Amino acid sequence: MSAASSTPLGRLGTNPAFRAGLALALVLLLGVVFNADGAFFKVGTHRDALRHTSVFGILACGMTLVIITGGIDLAVGSVVALVAVVFSLMSIHWGWSPAVSVPASLLMGAACGGAAGMLTAWFRIQPFIATLAMMVFARGLAKTLSDGMKVSTAVKNADGTYRYVDVPAVFRFIDNRILDGNLSVVTVIFVVCALLTWVVLARHRWGRQLYAIGGNEEAARLSGVPVDRTKILAYAVCGALAAVAGLCQAAQEQQGDPEAGAGYELTAIAIVVIGGTTLSGGRGGIGLTLLGTLTIGYLEKILSINAVPEASRLMLTGAIIVVAVLAQRRRRG
Numbered sequence: 001m002s003a004a005s006s007t008p009l010g011r012l013g014t015n016p017a018f019r020a021g022l023a024l025a026l027v028l029l030l031g032v033v034f035n036a037d038g039a040f041f042k043v044g045t046h047r048d049a050l051r052h053t054s055v056f057g058i059l060a061c062g063m064t065l066v067i068i069t070g071g072i073d074l075a076v077g078s079v080v081a082l083v084a085v086v087f088s089l090m091s092i093h094w095g096w097s098p099a100v101s102v103p104a105s106l107l108m109g110a111a112c113g114g115a116a117g118m119l120t121a122w123f124r125i126q127p128f129i130a131t132l133a134m135m136v137f138a139r140g141l142a143k144t145l146s147d148g149m150k151v152s153t154a155v156k157n158a159d160g161t162y163r164y165v166d167v168p169a170v171f172r173f174i175d176n177r178i179l180d181g182n183l184s185v186v187t188v189i190f191v192v193c194a195l196l197t198w199v200v201l202a203r204h205r206w207g208r209q210l211y212a213i214g215g216n217e218e219a220a221r222l223s224g225v226p227v228d229r230t231k232i233l234a235y236a237v238c239g240a241l242a243a244v245a246g247l248c249q250a251a252q253e254q255q256g257d258p259e260a261g262a263g264y265e266l267t268a269i270a271i272v273v274i275g276g277t278t279l280s281g282g283r284g285g286i287g288l289t290l291l292g293t294l295t296i297g298y299l300e301k302i303l304s305i306n307a308v309p310e311a312s313r314l315m316l317t318g319a320i321i322v323v324a325v326l327a328q329r330r331r332r333g
Helices: 008-013 016-033 043-068 076-093 098-121 127-145 169-174 185-203 205-215 217-222 227-253 264-275 286-305 310-332
Strands: 154-156 162-164
Touching: 016 264, 016 286, 043 076, 043 185, 043 205, 043 227, 043 264, 043 286, 076 098, 076 127, 076 227, 076 264, 098 127, 098 169, 098 227, 169 185, 169 227, 185 205, 185 227, 185 286, 205 217, 205 227, 217 227, 264 286, 264 310, 286 310
Parallel strands: none
Antiparallel strands: 154 162
């Protein structure tokens, strides 16, 4: 250990929570400086930032579970699209009750994640390859079920004509705002998902098993941890949370778009990494992911209100990911 890192300030600088909090503080300071003629100080700006980033935050909660095991899930964006399409078909076109359509959608997401987990755990396929295959499959299935078109309130009749139906009540509920319009239900759903995953990681035996696998999989196996079952469940829960994000996506857009969710997996990974959860596994947590979610959400909102082109935003996000990974390597060193 170097002399610098042995000092209180040095130890604080190597703390992932401190680094993630510092990143968020710097982004907020950036918003104060470049406030777009005061737009950053309006309540609506913060409300919209939280609403926009909530879907990514839900995905990041599931991604955190997988990354803690030392894995990765590239399929979550495609699962968002698949669930959005299926949920829209069941709710809008088929008129199914939310008591059926919501659990069925969650089960589909969990099945996609679980299948990728089985490929990783049972067949020893690298998580990158297994989830890449699921990403392609889920996207193709979404396009097949929707005939390559958005599933909207325009329902096709048998004679080829169209009729328009009302937006389902469950869509309006998810897309609703509470507290005098200052808080989106989607944001509440994100907070609930974050709390549940935090409880699992901090208080449940399965959470400790996830950390053990990420720290040293062989040692965890020798210690009696059911490695295969634990990893499969991690991917299944990640898929289920992607399904939750898919429900929110469909409700916000009031349709099921087979092209939705493209690139969402990269944003979710960026959130987890910027928060401080290590890609090598064994370290991290939902608190860090929450900080990463706020950092990415506010960064995108600040760039948006200052009319920064999307291409520049993507390049900046990529650069931030590299810096975050380098900071992790320095901390381990």
